[in-house]
Structure formats: structure tokens, C-alpha cells
Amino acid sequence: MALNIEVERACSVGATLGEGPVWIGDALWFVDIKQHKVHRFVPETGGLDSWTAPAQVGWVQPLASGGMLAGLQSGLHRFDPATGAFDLLVAVEPHASGNRLNDSCVDPNGRLWFGSMDDGERALTGRIYRADARGIAPVVDGIAITNGPAVAPDGRTLFHCDTLRGTIHACDIGDDGALTGSRVFVQVDPAVDGYPDGPIVDADGHVWVGFFSGWCVRRYAPDGSLVAKVRLPVANVTKIAIGGANGRTGYATTAAKGLSDEDRAKQPMAGDVFSFDAGVAGQPAFEVQALGLTLL
Numbered sequence: 583m584a585l586n587i588e589v590e591r592a593c594s595v596g597a598t599l600g601e602g603p604v605w606i607g608d609a610l611w612f613v614d615i616k617q618h619k620v621h622r623f624v625p626e627t628g629g630l631d632s633w634t635a636p637a638q639v640g641w642v643q644p645l646a647s648g649g650m651l652a653g654l655q656s657g658l659h660r661f662d663p664a665t666g667a668f669d670l671l672v673a674v675e676p677h678a679s680g681n682r683l684n685d686s687c688v689d690p691n692g693r694l695w696f697g698s699m700d701d702g703e704r705a706l707t708g709r710i711y712r713a714d715a716r717g718i719a720p721v722v723d724g725i726a727i728t729n730g731p732a733v734a735p736d737g738r739t740l741f742h743c744d745t746l747r748g749t750i751h752a753c754d755i756g757d758d759g760a761l762t763g764s765r766v767f768v769q770v771d772p773a774v775d776g777y778p779d780g781p782i783v784d785a786d787g788h789v790w791v792g793f794f795s796g797w798c799v800r801r802y803a804p805d806g807s808l809v810a811k812v813r814l815p816v817a818n819v820t821k822i823a824i825g826g827a828n829g830r831t832g833y834a835t836t837a838a839k840g841l842s843d844e845d846r847a848k849q850p851m852a853g854d855v856f857s858f859d860a861g862v863a864g865q866p867a868f869e870v871q872a873l874g875l876t877l878l
Contacts, residue, residue: 620661695731706724726745739752784824
């Protein structure tokens with residue numbers, strides 16, 4: 583198991599709750615949920631552009647029709663980086679004012695998968711949704727903090743984290759997008775290992791998971807065995823994306839949320855973005871294809 587992987591700070595941004603990294607073109611896009619920020623970082627130049635969202639923002643993904651789709655607490659928005667405008671498309675959970683959208687991915691077929699969660703991080707009100715041309719449908723429920731989903735390169739397996747319970751689940755994806763065969767992929771003890779946060783799947787089908795309060799990113803083989811652990815100098819590691827000029831650089835978002843003043847003094851880089859050699863390519867940033875806005 584690889585342990586001594588060198589990590590360096592790539593971008594000093596001081597996020598309260600950095601999340602949702604995705605590599606698009608020559609840049610890393612990510613958000614700061616609590617500061618309502620969308621960030622775009624270009625490693626080649628060191629440039630950092632930022633936009634303010636009208637509510638807590640969990641993620642952004644590229645749209646095939648142009649522009650970007652953003653998951654806000656208030657629902658799905660079309661986001662135009664050129665103007666900074668966020669236009670509401672649909673309120674996903676208008677009945678659940680205590681929930682917010684948290685994490686997402688786009689699969690090789692252009693379907694969007696995203697989760698909601700209790701903003702208070704306790705009630706089992708979180709769901710995972712599938713969104714495609716037919717509309718937006720809940721596919722998993724009864725989770726306080728959802729993270730992921732993430733989809734394997736062949737589009738046949740979906741992974742998602744039940745963060746508070748320390749469980750990483752795997753499900754089979756049918757041709758119609760239905761989920762079956764839900765099973766425990768990895769189980770950890772949060773009191774010992776930290777909480778499994780955002781997952782991604784690399785080009786080889788291995789699953790990378792950031793660990794909140796765990797000081798690390800872990801890489802799991804398709805059979806669930808731990809094959810690599812990358813230690814970071816901050817406790818709250820939320821998620822990685824793989825990209826960069828060589829296509830094999832890991833970029834990890836982190837969070838200062840929940841740290842005491844004493845913790846912050848010991849972790850002055852908490853909330854920054856870190857990079858390391860992932861040793862493997864990531865998947866492309868797939869674009870969201872036709873998106874029906876009916877809640878199913």
C-alpha cells in the first residue's frame with residue numbers, strides 16, 4: 583500500500599467547506615459551500631476566479647448545451663461564468679427547508695447524479711437523485727449526509743457514502759438508470775478513521791475517498807481493498823479530482839469547518855487545495871445531457 587506520497591499546497595483559498603472539485607479543460611472548479619462561492623483555479627498560471635452564489639452551493643457540472651449547472655440549497659440553477667448569473671431551473675426539495683444539495687457526478691451517459699442532506703447533519707432526510715431527460719427521480723433515501731455519487735468508467739456501478747455511518751455503498755446501474763443490488767463496499771469506524779466524504783472513480787475503476795476528520799485520501803480497489811492512503815497536513819479532507827497538465831494530478835479540497843481556534847493554529851492551511859501525484863488518470867468531465875426538470 584502506497585503511503586509516502588508527497589503533497590503540496592496548490593491553491594490558498596481558505597475555504598470554510600471546500601467541496602465538489604471537478605477538472606474541466608485546464609482548470610479545477612470547486613465550491614465553498616458555506617461561503618456561497620464557486621471557484622475556478624488554473625494551476626498553470628496560478629489564477630483564481632470566484633463567483634458568489636445566491637445560496638449555499640454544493641457543486642457545479644458542465645452542461646452540453648453550454649454554461650454550467652449548479653446545485654444550490656434552493657435547487658438546480660444554470661450558472662453562466664461569463665456574467666456570474668445563477669438562474670433557478672427547478673427547486674428540488676421545496677418541502678425540506680432544512681436540507682441542501684451536497685455532491686454530484688455526471689456518468690458516461692450524461693446522466694446527473696446528486697445528493698441532498700440535512701444542513702444540521704443529523705436528520706435522515708437526505709436523498710440521492712438521478713436526473714436525465716425523463717426528469718429528476720429519487721433513488722436512495724434515509725441518509726443524513728450523502729456524499730457522492732460516483733460512477734465507474736463503464737457506467738454500470740455507482741458508489742455513494744453514508745458519511746455519518748461510515749459506510750461506502752456500491753449499487754448496480756441498469757440500462758434505464760435504475761439502481762439495484764445495493765451492498766456495502768467499505769465500512770469504516772468514523773471514530774478511528776474519520777468520516778468518508780466525497781468519492782470519485784478513476785480511469786482504472788478504483789475509488790478515491792476524502793476523509794473528513796481523517797487527515798487523508800484513500801484509494802480502494804474494485805474489490806474494496808485499500809491500496810493507497812495519501813496523508814494531508816489538514817484534518818478535514820472532503821474530495822479529490824484528478825486532472826492537471828499530465829492528467830494524473832490529484833487535487834484535494836479541504837475544510838476549516840468545525841475546527842477550534844487551537845486546531846486552526848495547528849492547521850493554518852485548512853480550507854486550501856492540495857495536489858499530489860495520483861499515479862493514474864481520472865475520468866473526463868462528462869457533460870450533463872438533456873435534462874428534464876419534472877420531479878418524478
